[in-house]
Amino acid sequence: MRAGCARRDSTDVKTCSIARGIPAEFPGFSFSIGGSLRLIPRSADRILTCRRGVPPGPLIRMPKLPLGVFSDSGARSLIRRVLRENFRTYVGRYVLAFVLMGCTAAATGASVFLMKNITQVVFGGGAPDAAASAAGRGAALPGTWDDRALDWIGGLARHLYAPSEPGLVRLSAVSLAIIFVFLVKGASHYGSSVILARIGNNIIARQQERIGRHVLRQSLAFFVRYPSSDLITRTSQAASSASSVMSLLMMRVQDLFTSAALLFAMFKLDWRLSCGALFVMAPVLLLLGNIVKRIRKVAASQYQGLIQVVSAIQEAILGNKLIKTYNLEDHMSGRFREAVGGVEQRANKMAAVSARTSPAMEFMGGLAVACIVFYGGYRNLATGQGADSLIAFLTALLLAYEPIKRIARMNVQVQASLVGVGMLYEVLDMDHSIPDAPGARALEVRxxxxxxxxxxxxxxxxxxxxxxxxxxxxxxxxxxxxxxxxxxxxxxxxxxxxxxxxxxxxxxxxxxxxxxxxxxxxxxxLSLVSQDTFLFSDTIRNNIRFARPDASDAEVADAARAASAHDFILEQPQGYETQVGENGGQLSGGQRQRISIARAFLKNAPIxxxxxxxSALDSESEQQIQQAFDRLMNGRxxxxxxxxxxxxxxxxxxxxxxxxxxxxxxxxxxxxxxxxxxxxxxxxxxxxxxxxxxx
The missing domain is CATH 3.40.50.300 (P-loop containing nucleotide triphosphate hydrolases)
Structure with a gap:
């Protein structure tokens, strides 16, 4: 076995290809020696042959990443495109989800005022009892909206079971209000979550169908640029990124509604404390800007790693015979381990970068709470005011902390998904198809x-x-x-x-x-019969019928007879219904070739x-197939x-x-x-x- 040393492309990837002795049972692959024997898919478009002994270089061609995503303008452009392509399609369902989000936010804000009333009723405060007494007498009451709502509920409680104490009327009203508020919050949150989940799943399905439809219409030049491992990663991973972006944006709308309701409650309770809390939290936004740039690059590197893993798995599966023949199990395991380890390392880096916001957010949140407690407590001690408003304010601040933190981190999360969106649109915008000319007509064969x-x-x-x-x-x-x-x-x-x-x-x-x-x-x-016969993972009958999907079973059998395939098909366990396995792995090369010829007979094309x-068959198989070819070529x-x-x-x-x-x-x-x-x-x-x- 000799190693050739011809330069095939100007690239820094160095391998050594075997000039002779390539086994015919491994179509679609070439071989290389670079310290050890390695399998290379022929679809790879960047291979350089060299001398034996050169250390093996990377076999997996890294895709060109959407560099525009690394700029703020590129990110904004992608977000606008995602919204433009998806929001209008689901506008009705999004509006319904927004209404339910508003109900959730309103219920969350109402719980703050309930906390104030709970404090007043349980720890005393005078005003609630007086209000309850007036409500018990049926008198009209002035006061805030929450007081009036609780008075109405208290009147309902009085009619239901006639509590004797005015304070008990107020306590009953607060308890019933708590049940109602949390019931509304739970039901509305469930409804909006289900709606958004269904929209997200449909977006993934639409994008995967879209990229599949686009890929099927491309010329062969497209598949030279994008190897199968690259396309698989973009279809499975990048397609879900559009859904992730939409989900993140829509869920942040929920957080925005909730934060707005809680901020309204905070300013309603004490505008001075509210301004102080916002001032303390502002520096966190400066930190997020620096993290976003790092997130983009780490996310892009993570997608590269996923492509490497998919490529390594493909080679291990498709080249399993060669791997076993040359005892390459340990070598290929090492390559796979290296690819998986790279993905793990990038995932850990992504987790570390993404989590950098947490210490700052927690510290600033704790600082804000501490300042509010100190200032509010000092003011209450100095003025003799009740603690109900301060406790309600702290409740609102703590409830607002999580949604505000999620809003602050949204840009970090969106940037990670935008890398996948950019890879998706890069493929969709790349058109290597050969379109029909304007006014093209059907071919008339004479x-x-x-x-x-x-x-x-x-x-x-x-x-x-x-x-x-x-x-x-x-x-x-x-x-x-x-x-x-x-x-x-x-x-x-x-x-x-x-x-x-x-x-x-x-x-x-x-x-x-x-x-x-x-x-x-x-x-x-046209009918094409080539050396590299491809069979779908389906039955023998369906593999023949792919040439003409509307053909009857009798026509399929006639085509198989003409191709000298009928007899061996009947010898299979389920006859024509036998599953051929991945790429016809259950059949011999000659059997696969005869099924390919049967397709050509069934299509009955004139050319x-x-x-x-x-060229890859033994003499006996060649003789049988040549006879089938003679019949097929007759008159064509x-x-x-x-x-x-x-x-x-x-x-x-x-x-x-x-x-x-x-x-x-x-x-x-x-x-x-x-x-x-x-x-x-x-x-x-x-x-x-x-x-x-x-x-």
Whole structure:
């Protein structure tokens, strides 16, 4: 096994790729040696090969974070966007929640005045008893709103069970008022909490559905930029951030209502003490401004760690055969432990930074209470006033402390969620889809002839992989593409299907430029069978039926028979209802390939694209599948990419590619007449002589 040392991209990630000997049972992965063997998904777009012995670098490509979130203007812009996209959708339910929040706040404020009356009734104060006596005589009473409310409740109590003592009337009124206030508070808080929870859950579901729908419509270039681990994290974690922001904002509305009600009670009881309490608490706001900036960066780092963990899990699952083959369990466990440890470290840092507000808030809150107790107590002692107002004021201050603290910390909590929101919107705003041209029409296939005229394409600017290619695929005939790896053959198929848009030139089907027809109609007339067969975690029947969801069971069975798959399907435990497992893990490579061919039979498209569909199969499986291909290709325009010459020797036309360009065309016999040509050289490498088995 040899290690290659070719530079593939300008990046500081250093690994060593094995040039030969990659097992065929690990499609979708390449391999590296950097002190130890490691598995790398081929979807990674930043890999640099190097010499053996170089310490392994990070395998997980870190996403570009939404740096705009790190500015105050960027944070405000994200908050406005979250509100704009979500508040209007649920405005009716939010209004109802606000009404219930107002009831909760009013009940909390009323409890302060109840505390004043409890103090008066229990510890004495004169005025309540006089008021109760007047109420017992049915006289109209002047006084504050709470006095009048309690007098009315006292009159109700007198009629219910006729207490004999006036003080007992007042005590009964206070007790009944306490029951009513806390009943209102509990019911309204329950209602608003349920409403906000349902809205939050619906926001998460909508955002996840939205990002899923957006991702499904992107071209392949999108998935080069965003690996699967990145997208999974954004879908599962970042999508919930929008709900978190809305929930935090709405719950702070509850705290705002409660704080306003309690501040009203405090100013109603004693405006001087209220001003003093607010003055003492003001310095905390200065501390919060410095913490917010730190929170943004720590939260961004935490999301990076989550992506690393997801990527490590994916590699451990998808590469389990390779890991066991090369005894990489300890190595991969170490990588996973390192990723999880990084997340834990960042989470601890987030907790420490977020908690920095607590000591300051607790100290300033305690200082405010101490000042109120000292000043209020001294004033009462000096003037001989009762303690009822001071006790009620302290009650209001202590009740207001928690909601005010939550309001003060809101910016810290929102900033942590905004990092996830920024990552969500970064994906949603990135559009790599290939839209239909204005006035695009449906493809009309007659013969199915495909013509490429001076087509060029590059995945990265300045590095073309297809150069000025012109060729024609005759309708109803087989056309083959041959060439060494990296010559651009698979890219041509991607361009025909419009997975990518050609940078130059034109691709026509029966004379129709594929850019002038709808993508849906183009792909409806194409079937693709590739080496890397993907099966959904579903039944065999449904995996075939994905090609045409409205197909009957009989049509599915007919397609399986045509693909030489019917017999082995019936041998499965549940026949067509057998679950194939993740990516068809319960089936062999040949069985998966025949299911893929059955899909193509069921779709019955006039144009067939075969991308090295038999290169990873043994001779027996290849023979069975080749027979199925012969039936499938009959009467269809077929473009074949194959490394085995036995599968293409009967092609009507063979095009030879090298370095992205077309260097020769002809039939098998015509190309073999040039012994120095690339086609003849490749043939000799496979069969050992010019007229071998494949000739």
């Amino acid at each position: 013969d199915g002839a495909i013509r490429l005229e001076r087509v060029g394409f590059a995945y990265r600017p300045g590095v073309p992989v297809v150069r000025d290619v012109s060729l024609e695929c005759e309708g109803g005939a087989v056309t083959a593409l041959v060439g060494p790896s990296g010559s651009g053959k698979s890219t041509l198929l991607n361009l025909i299907e419009r997975f990518y848009e050609a940078d130059s030139g034109t691709i026509r089907i029966d004379g129709q430029d594929i850019r002038s027809i709808t993508t849906a109609s183009l792909r409806a007339n 067939l694209l075969l991308d090295e569909a038999t 325009t077929t473009v074949v990419i194959a490394h085995r010459f036995s599968t293409i020797r009967n092609a009507r036309r063979i095009h030879v590619m090298r370095d992205g360009g077309m260097i020769a065309s002809g039939s098998h016999e015509e190309l073999m007449r040039d012994p120095e040509g690339l086609y003849a050289s490749l043939h000799r490498l496979q069969y050992g002589h010019a007229g071998g088995a494949g000739a």
